[in-house]
Amino acid sequence: MSLMMAVLVGGWMSGQLLHQGNFVAAQSAFETVALPQLPVGVDQAVFNRPVARFDPNRPSELVIINRTGLPLEYGFTDPRRAVFEFPPEETLRLSNYRIPNCMAINTPMLAPVQYLVSVDPMNVITVEVRLVNDVSGDHCLDLQATGAIFVN
CATH class of the missing domain: 2.60.40 (Immunoglobulin-like)
Known part of the structure; x- marks a missing residue:
């Protein structure tokens, strides 16, 4: 119960709640963003980028x-x-x-x-x-x- 209250209070304070009738749901604050096309060897830690x-x-x-x-x-x-x-x-x-x-x-x-x-x-x-x-x-x-x- 306390975890649910923390999610609701945190969501209310950040403005990340969706209101649908009698239900309230937390909306993800993360968005999927495409990786930029970096030159060869700039970021070797990314999978499938040649050195x-x-x-x-x-x-x-x-x-x-x-x-x-x-x-x-x-x-x-x-x-x-x-x-x-x-x-x-x-x-x-x-x-x-x-x-x-x-x-x-x-x-x-x-x-x-x-x-x-x-x-x-x-x-x-x-x-x-x-x-x-x-x-x-x-x-x-x-x-x-x-x-x-x-x-x-």
């Missing part, structure tokens, strides 16, 4: 910079599925990979990492891998046929 874009119709190069202080394991999820390792503070350059494709980049001990992704005008995709203080971290760089790059 960067490359031109899938031109040759591209993938550059991975290991800034973790630990060795990294990497591998594409295409049919080869081979896993390779490279040492800390090294830079790896790859070309001639299939698109679409996902590349997993992790530390062997699964310490959480974050990918900082950028694409230059020469269609070079640079991924700087750093350790983060996060529970999950990043696991896969998703290169899509449309040129969109997602981090999962």
Whole structure:
């Protein structure tokens, strides 16, 4: 009963009540608003927004910079599925990979990492891998046929 009184008093004070005959109902104060179309990478927390874009119709190069202080394991999820390792503070350059494709980049001990992704005008995709203080971290760089790059 006290909860119902609180809703009615709060609704009356905010002007959010609907009167219909002998019944009074609270009207929601929230409205649904469409999300704005933000540029690529502006808000990476929103689901399905790419972190960067490359031109899938031109040759591209993938550059991975290991800034973790630990060795990294990497591998594409295409049919080869081979896993390779490279040492800390090294830079790896790859070309001639299939698109679409996902590349997993992790530390062997699964310490959480974050990918900082950028694409230059020469269609070079640079991924700087750093350790983060996060529970999950990043696991896969998703290169899509449309040129969109997602981090999962």
